Amino acid sequence: xxxxxxxxxxxxxxxAPNRPDxxxxxxxxxAVKAALDDAGIGLLDIENxxxxxxxxxxxxxxxxxxxAEVVGSYLKSEARLCADAIAALTYGWTRLTDGSFDIGxxxxxxxxxxxxxxxxxxxxxxxxxxxRLDADADVVAGCSARALADAGLLDLDAGAELAAAGxxxxxxxxxxxxxxALTVSDxxxxxxxxxxxxxxxxxxxxxxxxxxxxxxERAAGDFDHDPVxxxxxxxxxxxxxxxxxLTSFDTVREAADRARAMAGWNGHAPDLVETSAxxxxxIAPYAAALGxxxxxxxxxxxxxxxxxxxxxxxxxxxxxxxxxxxxRGDAGDRQxxxxxxxxxxxxxxxxxxxxxxxxxxxxR
Amino acid sequence: MRNVAIVATGQTKHAARRxxxxxxxxxREAVDDCLxxxxxxxxxIDAVVVGNMELFEGINQPELWMVAALGAVGKxxxxxxxxxxxxxxxxICAEHLVRSGLHDVVLAVGYEKQSEGETQTAITTVGDPxxxxxxMAGAIGNFAVMASTYVDRSGxxxxxxxxxxxxxxxxxxxxxxxxxxIPDITIExxxxxxxxxxxxxxxxxxxxxxxxxxVVVASEEKAKRMTPHPAWIVATSTAHxxxxxGDSPARIADHRSLQAASxxxxxxxxxxxxxxQLDVVEVYEPATYAELxxxxxxxxxxxxxxxxxxxxxxxxxxxxLPVNPSGGVLATNPVGATALIRVAEAxxxxxxxxxxxxxxxxxxxxxxxxxxxxxxxxxxxxxxETP
Numbered sequence: 001x002x003x004x005x006x007x008x009x010x011x012x013x014x015x016a017p018n019r020p021d022x023x024x025x026x027x028x029x030x031a032v033k034a035a036l037d038d039a040g041i042g043l044l045d046i047e048n049x050x051x052x053x054x055x056x057x058x059x060x061x062x063x064x065x066x067x068a069e070v071v072g073s074y075l076k077s078e079a080r081l082c083a084d085a086i087a088a089l090t091y092g093w094t095r096l097t098d099g100s101f102d103i104g105x106x107x108x109x110x111x112x113x114x115x116x117x118x119x120x121x122x123x124x125x126x127x128x129x130x131x132r133l134d135a136d137a138d139v140v141a142g143c144s145a146r147a148l149a150d151a152g153l154l155d156l157d158a159g160a161e162l163a164a165a166g167x168x169x170x171x172x173x174x175x176x177x178x179x180x181a182l183t184v185s186d187x188x189x190x191x192x193x194x195x196x197x198x199x200x201x202x203x204x205x206x207x208x209x210x211x212x213x214x215x216x217e218r219a220a221g222d223f224d225h226d227p228v229x230x231x232x233x234x235x236x237x238x239x240x241x242x243x244x245x246l247t248s249f250d251t252v253r254e255a256a257d258r259a260r261a262m263a264g265w266n267g268h269a270p271d272l273v274e275t276s277a278x279x280x281x282x283i284a285p286y287a288a289a290l291g292x293x294x295x296x297x298x299x300x301x302x303x304x305x306x307x308x309x310x311x312x313x314x315x316x317x318x319x320x321x322x323x324x325x326x327x328r329g330d331a332g333d334r335q336x337x338x339x340x341x342x343x344x345x346x347x348x349x350x351x352x353x354x355x356x357x358x359x360x361x362x363x364r
Numbered sequence: 365m366r367n368v369a370i371v372a373t374g375q376t377k378h379a380a381r382r383x384x385x386x387x388x389x390x391x392r393e394a395v396d397d398c399l400x401x402x403x404x405x406x407x408x409i410d411a412v413v414v415g416n417m418e419l420f421e422g423i424n425q426p427e428l429w430m431v432a433a434l435g436a437v438g439k440x441x442x443x444x445x446x447x448x449x450x451x452x453x454x455x456i457c458a459e460h461l462v463r464s465g466l467h468d469v470v471l472a473v474g475y476e477k478q479s480e481g482e483t484q485t486a487i488t489t490v491g492d493p494x495x496x497x498x499x500m501a502g503a504i505g506n507f508a509v510m511a512s513t514y515v516d517r518s519g520x521x522x523x524x525x526x527x528x529x530x531x532x533x534x535x536x537x538x539x540x541x542x543x544x545x546i547p548d549i550t551i552e553x554x555x556x557x558x559x560x561x562x563x564x565x566x567x568x569x570x571x572x573x574x575x576x577x578x579v580v581v582a583s584e585e586k587a588k589r590m591t592p593h594p595a596w597i598v599a600t601s602t603a604h605x606x607x608x609x610g611d612s613p614a615r616i617a618d619h620r621s622l623q624a625a626s627x628x629x630x631x632x633x634x635x636x637x638x639x640x641q642l643d644v645v646e647v648y649e650p651a652t653y654a655e656l657x658x659x660x661x662x663x664x665x666x667x668x669x670x671x672x673x674x675x676x677x678x679x680x681x682x683x684x685l686p687v688n689p690s691g692g693v694l695a696t697n698p699v700g701a702t703a704l705i706r707v708a709e710a711x712x713x714x715x716x717x718x719x720x721x722x723x724x725x726x727x728x729x730x731x732x733x734x735x736x737x738x739x740x741x742x743x744x745x746x747x748x749e750t751p
Contacts, residue, residue: 003464023494048602054418054424054425054445055417055418055419055445056418056419056424059489059493060419060489060490060493061417061418061419061420061447061486061487061489061490062417062445062446062447062490062736062737064445064446064447064737065447065490065607065737065738066492066607068604068606068607068737068740069606069607073604074604074605074606075603075604075605075620075621075624076602076603076604077601077602077603077604078446078602078604079444079446079453079456079457079602080444080445080446081442081443081444082418082425082443082444082445083425083441083442083443087442087443090440090442090466091442091457091460091461093464093466094460094461094463094464094466095460095464097464097465097466098365098460098463098464098465099365099463100365100460100463120424121424123422123423123424124423124424124425124426124428124429125429126429127421127422127423128386233466234440235440235441236438236439236440237427237428237431237436237437237438237439237440237441238431238437238438239431239432239437240428240429240431240432243432251438254438258440348425349425349428350425350428353428353431354428354441
């Protein structure tokens with residue numbers, strides 16, 4: 001690798017089921033301002049930015065036009081990726097490690113309340129044969145859960161327990177909106193979503209944004225916070241849903257293996273695994289692929305995970321931001337002891353087709 | 365920083381309607397053309413970058429639907445959308461992915477199948493929903509305002525603009541991939557074609573095309589094994605302008621993002637006199653007037669001299685600085701691919717591989733631009749000599 005890059009500032013807007021009080025640029029500015037303040041710099045210090053957002057969710061073509069100014073790209077470089085925000089972090093990381101820039105922003109936003117969630121998800125299906133069957137992410141997840149059940153690999157109660165635990169983090173997290181506490185039986189007994197899943201097996205929809213300041217190694221010493229290094233990045237893409245084995249979690253493992261190999265972890269366990277699973281039954285298998293086991297030693301989703309209420313696209317960056325705070329010792333009530341290695345994960349695509357992973361480390 | 369080069373390019377035959385192929389088949393046609401040009405295989409590709417405007421065809425996350433056609437199963441895929449610039453943005457992303465050492469060989473793909481969507485409806489959503497959308501009707505009105513502003517500043521005449529249209533569609537006849545090839549086009553035909561929005565006439569405007577483009581970007585070590593004369597990427601840059609039209613009143617006449625991006629790229633590439641040092645330019649000109657304004661803002665001629673540039677034949681295929689020997693956007697415009705086609709054509713010129721008679725002899729320096737969003741710019745500069 002050419003060089004190293006570190007995170008020196010993080011910030012999030014308030015994530016809530018509905019944010020009618022802000023438009024897209026205002027929503028994004030909340031996170032950008034928080035990240036800039038955390039890094040102790042201003043918008044004019046930003047040399048380049050990489051954003052994550054999708055036109056379908058924003059209901060607007062070239063939707064990054066509405067956020068270009070608030071990510072500091074007037075007469076500067078911004079590029080937008082249409083995937084989970086860890087993809088944007090990965091691209092932003094290359095722009096620093098190849099020596100092109102010293103200070104960059106990585107920003108993600110989504111307002112799930114502003115659109116028709118089912119319609120947006122449905123638009124990602126084959127337009128000729130599948131869309132009219134009214135498929136959405138729930139259908140793929142349901143098929144996946146059913147296939148796992150047929151293979152004797154589905155534990156809905158265990159998934160519900162993890163989802164409920166994650167959701168409970170929302171009650172004390174300053175950037176989240178408190179969600180009702182749920183029990184496993186609440187989740188299992190809720191309305192049907194896609195057999196065998198219930199509506200509470202799916203992470204709640206949310207509006208929100210997240211941002212971080214990423215700097216080159218030569219710039220990292222100029223900031224107040226100790227740098228948190230992005231030591232590995234890895235991603236992978238599965239086959240389209242009708243072509244793949246819906247019981248397989250190989251793609252998330254492949255992405256994690258790439259990030260771990262780059263970080264040189266050589267089998268070392270992380271201290272914290274932050275995974276983005278939109279459906280409860282995916283939490284444990286995703287986390288296992290990232291190096292978590294119910295028997296320890298890694299902690300799982302100190303942030304609460306997606307079920308605590310983050311928006312689509314943003315979720316991966318929310319995981320990364322939690323990792324940064326845990327390593328810095330800034331996680332407040334959620335602070336764990338001795339966190340120095342974090343693996344963070346995001347996913348996009350119906351049923352989890354694309355996976356993006358990064359490893360974070362303090363010190364050195 | 366390690367050296368990075370474009371080693372292979374591919375395109376579809378571009379047309380108004382490619383009814384013979386589905387979207388994934390069309391994309392695969394360009395990808396196969398690209399890989400086959402240098403005997404490459406999917407096994408040599410580490411990652412794929414995709415550029416497309418989702419709302420144009422109405423397909424969300426299209427890279428996941430067509431992942432097999434992209435040869436991207438089990439690989440990192442970076443889906444981009446930056447507006448008209450997106451093809452060049454994809455090439456620039458591929459450059460960073462390779463230069464950083466994250467990947468060694470990256471395939472960048474751009475496509476649009478406008479016949480399967482409603483582009484002008486989609487483009488109308490570009491306007492801010494509260495302030496601009498209710499008075500927007502597609503792209504043409506916007507370009508007409510740009511052209512009027514430029515005419516006001518430069519005094520460029522309809523006949524001078526028409527010469528750009530004639531050059532583009534004539535050059536396109538020598539480009540086997542090009543969409544609008546009009547061999548006997550005349551200035552009279554252009555100035556007498558029907559008015560779209562003053563001062564733009566039908567033949568002043570780019571078409572809507574179906575098509576795809578692909579390029580392979582590789583590290584120096586891999587590039588040298590893949591092709592004898594890679595197109596070395598020596599500088600890339602991007603600059604954005606304000607989102608609201610009213611905040612950039614001079615529009616392309618005083619094209620701030622093109623000035624900023626080109627000045628940065630020239631400095632990186634060590635270019636001090638672009639009109640002398642560049643051998644060929646592929647500029648993203650959405651309309652005839654735009655090419656002249658962009659040449660001025662790129663510093664290829666003094667301000668206000670765009671009309672003289674075309675009058676004197678400087679930018680003709682056999683002139684001292686050919687601009688758009690491919691036929692440019694005025695000949696071919698599958699939006700998600702359009703800026704990547706600029707990069708691919710500049711690379712073909714640099715590698716000495718442009719087919720059909722549009723190769724410029726002795727190209728060492730080539731520049732490609734991408735244009736989109738609200739007057740946003742991407743620049744890619746490449747050279748034949750190893751940096």
